Amino acid sequence: MSAISPPAERVWWKAPLDKLELTWIAIAFVWSLVMFGMMVYWHIYGNQNLANETYKTTKEMFAAKTQAMVDKYTVRTETDQQIPVVKPPAGSDVYLIGRLWAWWPILELEKGKQYKLHLSAMDYMHGFSLQPQNINIQVHPNYEHVLKISPNQSGTYSIVCNEYCGIGHHTMVGRIYVK
Amino acid sequence: MATTYRICPRSGLQFDTDAEKLMRWNAVAGVLALLVGGIMALGVILTRWPAVHLLPADQFYMVLTAHGVDMLLFWIIFFEMAVLYFASSTLLHCRLATPKIAWLGFWLMAIGAVMTNVAIFQGESSVMFTSYVPMQAKPHFYLGLILFAVGALLGCFVFLGTLVVAKAEKTYEGSIPLVTFGALTAAIIAIFTIASGAVILIPTFLWSVGYIREIDTIMYRVVWWAMGHSSQQINVSAHVAIWYAIAAIVFGAKPMSEKVSRTAFLLYILFLQLASAHHLLSDPGVGSEWKVVNTSYFMYFAVLASMIHGMTVPGAIEQAQRAKGFNKGLFEWLRKAPWGNPAFSAMFLSLIGFGFLGGISGVMMGTEQLNLLIHNTIYVPGHFHATVVIGTTLAFMGLTYFLVPVLFKREVLFPGFAKLQPYLFGLSMYVMALVMMGAGTLGVSRRHWDMAFAGSPFAYEWPGAAYLMMGLTGISGVVAVIGGGGWILQIVFSLLFGKKLDEGETRSTPVPLTLPAPAGGQAAHAPSTPGTMVLALIFLTSFILYYFVNWKYLSSLWGLA
Numbered sequence: 001m002s003a004i005s006p007p008a009e010r011v012w013w014k015a016p017l018d019k020l021e022l023t024w025i026a027i028a029f030v031w032s033l034v035m036f037g038m039m040v041y042w043h044i045y046g047n048q049n050l051a052n053e054t055y056k057t058t059k060e061m062f063a064a065k066t067q068a069m070v071d072k073y074t075v076r077t078e079t080d081q082q083i084p085v086v087k088p089p090a091g092s093d094v095y096l097i098g099r100l101w102a103w104w105p106i107l108e109l110e111k112g113k114q115y116k117l118h119l120s121a122m123d124y125m126h127g128f129s130l131q132p133q134n135i136n137i138q139v140h141p142n143y144e145h146v147l148k149i150s151p152n153q154s155g156t157y158s159i160v161c162n163e164y165c166g167i168g169h170h171t172m173v174g175r176i177y178v179k
Numbered sequence: 180m181a182t183t184y185r186i187c188p189r190s191g192l193q194f195d196t197d198a199e200k201l202m203r204w205n206a207v208a209g210v211l212a213l214l215v216g217g218i219m220a221l222g223v224i225l226t227r228w229p230a231v232h233l234l235p236a237d238q239f240y241m242v243l244t245a246h247g248v249d250m251l252l253f254w255i256i257f258f259e260m261a262v263l264y265f266a267s268s269t270l271l272h273c274r275l276a277t278p279k280i281a282w283l284g285f286w287l288m289a290i291g292a293v294m295t296n297v298a299i300f301q302g303e304s305s306v307m308f309t310s311y312v313p314m315q316a317k318p319h320f321y322l323g324l325i326l327f328a329v330g331a332l333l334g335c336f337v338f339l340g341t342l343v344v345a346k347a348e349k350t351y352e353g354s355i356p357l358v359t360f361g362a363l364t365a366a367i368i369a370i371f372t373i374a375s376g377a378v379i380l381i382p383t384f385l386w387s388v389g390y391i392r393e394i395d396t397i398m399y400r401v402v403w404w405a406m407g408h409s410s411q412q413i414n415v416s417a418h419v420a421i422w423y424a425i426a427a428i429v430f431g432a433k434p435m436s437e438k439v440s441r442t443a444f445l446l447y448i449l450f451l452q453l454a455s456a457h458h459l460l461s462d463p464g465v466g467s468e469w470k471v472v473n474t475s476y477f478m479y480f481a482v483l484a485s486m487i488h489g490m491t492v493p494g495a496i497e498q499a500q501r502a503k504g505f506n507k508g509l510f511e512w513l514r515k516a517p518w519g520n521p522a523f524s525a526m527f528l529s530l531i532g533f534g535f536l537g538g539i540s541g542v543m544m545g546t547e548q549l550n551l552l553i554h555n556t557i558y559v560p561g562h563f564h565a566t567v568v569i570g571t572t573l574a575f576m577g578l579t580y581f582l583v584p585v586l587f588k589r590e591v592l593f594p595g596f597a598k599l600q601p602y603l604f605g606l607s608m609y610v611m612a613l614v615m616m617g618a619g620t621l622g623v624s625r626r627h628w629d630m631a632f633a634g635s636p637f638a639y640e641w642p643g644a645a646y647l648m649m650g651l652t653g654i655s656g657v658v659a660v661i662g663g664g665g666w667i668l669q670i671v672f673s674l675l676f677g678k679k680l681d682e683g684e685t686r687s688t689p690v691p692l693t694l695p696a697p698a699g700g701q702a703a704h705a706p707s708t709p710g711t712m713v714l715a716l717i718f719l720t721s722f723i724l725y726y727f728v729n730w731k732y733l734s735s736l737w738g739l740a
Contacts, residue, residue, distance in 0.1 A: 002427035006353040012437035028486040032479035047738045054463040134622040136554035138462040140396045145463035150738030158639035162555040162624035170629040
């Protein structure tokens with residue numbers, strides 16, 4: 001009698017357990033609790049937790065807020081497309097638009113300072129993939145996601161789009177400078 | 180009711196003629212989907228291999244969409260229908276309930292599969308397997324998926340009906356076999372999955388023809404993944420049931436404990452469907468508490484279940500082997516296993532790869548905060564090629580080696596290739612899954628045509644190691660396509676030209692299954708399984724190390740709050 005036949009003992013649920021099998025179940029159960037505990041622990045003591053602050057928005061509203069920030073804090077433009085480089089003060093609200101196929105505008109942040117980064121998409125979903133850090137966040141249209149970010153190293157960072165968004169997806173790369 | 184029963188002279192299994200024909204057709208339809216999906220795999224892999232970069236962007240995304248849909252849905256679910264009919268009608272010695280409805284289900288699935296493929300290859304539905312709104316495919320892309328799902332649902336109901344028939348007509352005594360219990364788990368999860376699919380795909384279809392103005396993107400992802408992830412959990416239940424079945428067929432292995440294995444399957448039903456959350460850990464709009472509870476399948480009870488199966492399947496084999504006298508040291512039972520029997524080697528490679536590569540990486544990326552490290556990187560397909568290809572597809576391939584003589588009554592051609600095939604396909608997939616996960620850890624995106632970002636104003640320069648990993652992905656992927664393609668050719672040639680085998684006796688009534696007389700309380704004490712325990716502890720150690728290495732990596736990133 002094997003696994004492809006009915007159990008030989010009618011009352012199989014009363015059969016005693018193998019000692020090693022029981023030991024393994026106990027070990028696996030404890031490990032499961034540790035892994036569950038780690039997520040809770042990190043919310044209390046860890047420094048990398050994704051914010052839950054999200055608002056319903058519209059493309060027009062989000063674009064207007066971003067434009068206002070760009071008008072106020074642009075320090076220069078880059079490339080022949082004249083993409084504005086925005087340097088908002090530490091602690092302020094920073095807006096970043098994902099759209100076919102660019103991240104707009106370029107941000108310039110200060111190391112060790114915290115910013116409130118607002119993310120939203122103008123058309124399809126996009127993927128905010130900060131490289132070489134490797135922080136990856138989904139960006140939705142009509143939702144405004146507010147994250148508190150604190151860059152801890154200076155350098156030039158790229159934002160690769162890693163949610164498929166059509167034929168020009170591979171050209172969608174943005175930039176953040178940390179000084 | 181006028182069906183007949185054939186008793187296979189090679190396995191002793193009893194096949195209802197209607198059920199047998201359905202199993203053959205479903206299995207063949209599955210293999211055809213695998214063929215299309217495999218050709219598409221070649222297009223995907225040769226484009227993502229940076230030195231080759233074969234297809235232009237539009238064709239790459241089209242081919243990638245077809246690869247996902249044909250492999251993850253059509254190949255696997257067609258084959259699972261065959262498994263459901265086998266686990267009910269064949270294992271319970273019973274007629275199949277309502278074979279006409281089962282045929283209706285089959286044809287709906289077939290029409291649906293063809294329709295969706297047509298939509299994809301017409302070129303205006305390159306929306307990926309996930310078809311995230313607001314990106315829109317043609318209406319018949321969604322309609323095909325809906326028809327396919329309705330057909331699969333009918334198949335699940337026929338399976339449940341067959342269990343009822345077997346019970347009512349008393350074709351077996353005691354409880355249903357463990358493998359049937361596992362298949363029942365798969366069918367219950369399938370019904371939940373298909374219902375979720377209907378809830379999201381029907382409105383999306385109506386949106387594509389203009390009856391609904393907008394579909395909310397977060398809602399779409401929550402509900403779509405209740406189908407998308409749960410459908411992979413059908414596979415887990417099905418391939419774990421197949422592991423038990425192959426252990427039983429090859430070794431006569433008996434479960435270490437019916438109670439433990441059945442409870443573990445029950446945990447799948449209770450908790451696996453929470454896994455939609457795995458895909459939303461880096462999304463806005465759903466709270467941390469929801470993410471933590473759901474992504475952990477509520478305290479990791481479904482992971483616990485897989486860890487239990489991961490021990491009890493090799494444990495059952497160890498017990499059976501030790502009872503035969505392979506008792507030397509910790510591992511004689513494993514060394515002396517029939518490594519040249521492709522049903523066994525495929526099953527064992529499936530088990531080890533699913534646990535070590537698919538399982539550990541799955542739990543890592545399913546941890547709320549750690550998900551930030553790999554979300555939408557090529558780590559994700561690396562993980563699910565370990566679970567779905569090494570876990571499910573390889574197990575199905577192994578079972579097929581057993582089914583060709585038993586169900587199709589043909590001798591397997593090219594037995595020398597058959598011995599090697601599980602290693603060729605399985606091990607190249609091991610390598611491919613690993614290097615994809617390596618590239619993903621360095622940040623390389625999934626579903627991305629050009630890692631050199633041609634045409635972008637600020638191209639990001641990936642580290643050299645990322646290019647190396649993607650090159651290795653290309654090489655190991657091509658080897659895997661050869662291993663998989665070789666399997667398809669071998670099976671198709673065997674079915675067409677293999678030596679015809681004896682049909683066996685045909686009867687008009689089924690032979691019922693009876694239990695042996697009770698052994699009078701002196702059942703032989705089953706041997707202990709120290710070798711399996713050592714393997715399990717090696718697994719646990721790798722798991723713990725890898726898990727905490729990722730927390731360390733996370734702690735070095737920018738602060739996020």
